[in-house]
Amino acid sequence: MSHLSWLESGVVGLLQGVAELFPVSSLGHSVLLPAVVGGAWQHDLDVRAPESPYLAYIVGLHVATAIALIIYFWRDWVRIVRGLVRSIARRRIDTADERLAWLLVLGTIPVGVVGLLAEHAFRTTLARPVPTAVFLVVNGFVLLGIEHFRGGQPADEEYVDERVSGAESDRRLAGLPTTQAVAIGAAQILALAPGLSRSGVTTAAGLSARLSREDAARFAFLLATPVILAAGVLKLGDLAGPLGDGIRPQVLFGSVLSGVGAYVSVRFLTRYFASRSMRPFGAYCVAAGAACLVWFAVR
Template identity: 40%
Template sequence: MTFLQAIILAVLQGVSELFPVSSLGHTILIPALLGWHNIHRADPNFLAFVVVLHLGTAIALIAFYRHDWAKLGRAFVASVVRGKLSDDVDERVAWLLVVGTVPVGILGLLFKEKVSILFGTVAPAAIFLMINGLVMFAGDWLRRRQHAAPDAAYRPIEALTYPQSVAVGFGQAFALLPGISRSGASMVVGLLCGLDMASAARYSFLLATPVIFAAAALEIPELWAPGAHVVAAQAIVGAVLAGIFAYLSVAFLTKYFKNHDLRAFGWYCLLFGALCLILAKIGVIS
């Protein structure tokens, strides 16, 4: 991997991890489009580099929501020490996040590698990206239909039930499929559970943080795997860039979703996925 490739991959990871467009899908499609045949996803070097990028992204998310995480962490510890749940809003949100993280934790560990082997090529990633676009449209349409009535009110995050949080967690687990966005899927399920767009996005980003961090932390041994020789300069620059772009992305998206919906990302996923699929079918990319 060249230094330029490392920089492009880091920026791509930082942006696409949080935009509802699938980072996994983009790390398959963009290298294929750019003709980077020297990058192999199963290569220990590449896996180790991806671990570093994910750590950068997770740290950026924690930094952006540092006040929320401090409050949620305190509330979580207080409830554990007390051995009883109170009516505190932060405590409830903390436990909703814990419960919502369980499905993706289990499914991710059990099926991530198998799914990656089965679908980790251009054509499936392009098809799933198009499906992701359709999910964005469907979610937005259902949300507008649910709230067509003048008295229909949106719910705050703490009004979610635990089964609903598990459902959002399952939505997140669909991101194991390259092309399906973690944040997009969890936002759509959040919208269907009655959250408004900004709250669904916030809950999705909060829910993604422990998953991205834990996934990266569990893969840290890959950095010392036989055959993994990540260049320190590439790793450091990559992690910093991924973190900076992840921070800027989440700052942009939290403002964007106050006034906009998912349709722009739906169009992007449909068109980009269709383009990649056509190019793969006529043999231009592979």
């Protein structure tokens, strides 16, 4: 029988929901936290174990995270899905919503293909504490580096209605060249390595393509939603089978916390990234990753 305590499920669930959207790597933290705590946590929460219930659990939590993103961006997803359906029915692309829908489809294909083919290799090879801590440091330097080369950007603290701001941002994103949109989406492949953040590398790729902070973060969240949802749905079958025996109530508990954490995080981050940099997150990743490496060396 699998084992997952209520405390473990609650902490990991909340951590997953928050860290998935902050540019600090949720999978990296899910690997490092048990290794740092040690004891039963390290035994129970091992993503590298054969047929790991913990891996199924944390990936299954992605469903709750994706639902939170869909709820927050529901107006945008209604427009985008309608645009995609219209475009397919008419066999042409006429509007910004239709073009953005196809950019999101094309942008998620690379990570979807690589994830299906190489997820096991990434997990068994890289999901160990030391490589994960190294990748977390690398993630920090990526965030700091893109901010350094991007340079300062004037802050705009004036409040704008989210519905108006979102529609305007989507129109700007619809104007992205297809190759740039696919390249930004493909950056999510890097996040298959624990310690590299999906939202961090995707937002950094958007900034390198000269998107504004608001548009880069928004595109990163929109691109992440179908990928996160698909990854979680694929693991739900595992949790419904033997891997979920004895831990399904804890899975539900962790999922609720994950969804709440994700909703609060995306609400905060969409406003934060409109006018502020990723430097604090970059500094945190470098410091946390380095501290973990020191801890593993002296323990």
